[in-house]
Amino acid sequence: MREKQKKIKEKVVLFPGVVEKLVAKGMEALKQKSFSDAFSFFDQALQIEPDHPQARFGLALSLIEQARLEEAKEVTEQMLKEDVGNYYDILQVHISLLVQLGEYDEVVTMLEGIMTEEKLPANLAESFYHLLHFSRQMVDDGTQVEIDIDIKQPPEEVLNMLYNGTVEKQWLAIQMLGKLPASVFMETVKQYLMTDQFDPVLKSIILQQLKEKNVIGDIEIHKFGKVIHINISELEDVYHEEFGQNTIKLVAEQLENDNPSLFEVVTQLWWHYLFAIYPISPEPLQPSLWAAAVHRTGIEMAGIDFDDYNLANKYNVDKEEMVVCSEGILKIENETYKGIT
Structure with a gap:
């Protein structure tokens, strides 16, 4: 073992930056869905630098993609204990793993503690609240179903x-x-x-x-x-990614500096809408129109006073079209599932 560690250290001296290269290869392998290769790259990186945050997180993700959920849970659990990496990114993955493994008691315990002691970021608070509510229901119902991945007919x-x-x-x-x-x-x-x-x-x-x-x-x-x-x-890998990004860029010009918290809400609202209608495309595919519409929906939901004519003029779009699109976004927001996406 000592001899192996000595060789590893020698590699670090001989090949500076090798860990970053391995991590980069691991991330690329994840994108290409070569999950066993990704695991190998991250594992090699961790043999050299055991506390590398991105390598540990990448290892967890590659384990998840190989349905090795228990092992992935051990990785994320240890990262949370040691405060390695981005806390909230890891927490999201860890809670998701607990839910998939049916460990609802643990989800309830963790989320109740976190929500009592910490102020969660706005983009996580609602999702965690729904997960907590869902896990409490599962605990109360006593729901516990195991599934064999090799079966031909689901239970x-x-x-x-x-x-x-x-x-x-x-x-x-x-x-x-x-x-x-x-x-x-x-x-x-x-x-x-x-x-x-x-x-x-x-x-x-x-x-x-x-x-x-x-x-x-x-x-x-x-x-x-x-x-x-x-x-x-x-099917698109990412739902209307280019169109969606172009729309948000226009909203950012109006909101990001003046009201960042509202901009964050509007951004979530927009991606939730696109995800809900997927694979249907918004019509018409006009980023300025949808930017105005989702901006309008966000301020209406926030209870902020606004003038339709002024808002439409900001984006140089037709007021009536903007209102129709906005009402469509609001309808879907009110009628579709928002808890875990």
């Missing part, structure tokens, strides 16, 4: 959660079903995607998982009164 309890449970239990069922082979997952969720009554955001989560699993084939989705037929391989 009846999970199917019942998906098709008859509360929106929180549907979300949990989707997370559990996502561990199954791609073909089994695909067959299980087909009817869910085709049923109007189910939440559009949860359908978007399913579409993301289908894309990540590299499922090949066409699928039918019912959303907002529309029937969409799409080839899964043609």
Whole structure:
């Protein structure tokens, strides 16, 4: 062991910056979905520099992608204890792991303690609140379902959660079903995607998982009164990323410096809207119009006085079109699931 450590130290001297190169390779492997390669790069980096924050976090992410959740939980738990890396990024992943592993008591204990002692960032507070509420429900209900990743047919309890449970239990069922082979997952969720009554955001989560699993084939989705037929391989990796970013840039010019807290709220509102309607595109694809609309929705929700004509003029868009788009965003915000996305 000492000889191995000596060799590692010699490498550090001979090859300065090797850790950063390994971490960069690990991050690139994650993007390319080469998760075992990513794990190898991060592991090599940690052999040289055991406390490297990004390497440890990357190791956790690569373990998650390989469905090695218990191991990933150990990594994030240790990072939180040692205060290594970005606390809130790690906390988010750790809480998500606890939920996926069904350790709801631990989620409740952690979140109750955190919410009592700390002022959470605005972008996390609502999500953590919903997770806490969801975990309390699961503890009270005594819900505990294990799922075998090699089975050909999901357990009846999970199917019942998906098709008859509360929106929180549907979300949990989707997370559990996502561990199954791609073909089994695909067959299980087909009817869910085709049923109007189910939440559009949860359908978007399913579409993301289908894309990540590299499922090949066409699928039918019912959303907002529309029937969409799409080839899964043609789905965007990130929903309307370029259009969404261009829209937010225009909002930033109006809000980021003058009212950063409102800008943060509007940003969340915008990405939630795009995620809810995915894979439908906003119409028309005019960033200035949607920037004005989401700005209007944000200040209306915040109870701030505004004048439609002045706001439309700021973005050089038609007032009536802005109002219609804004009302559409608000409707979706009020009617779709916002707890865990």
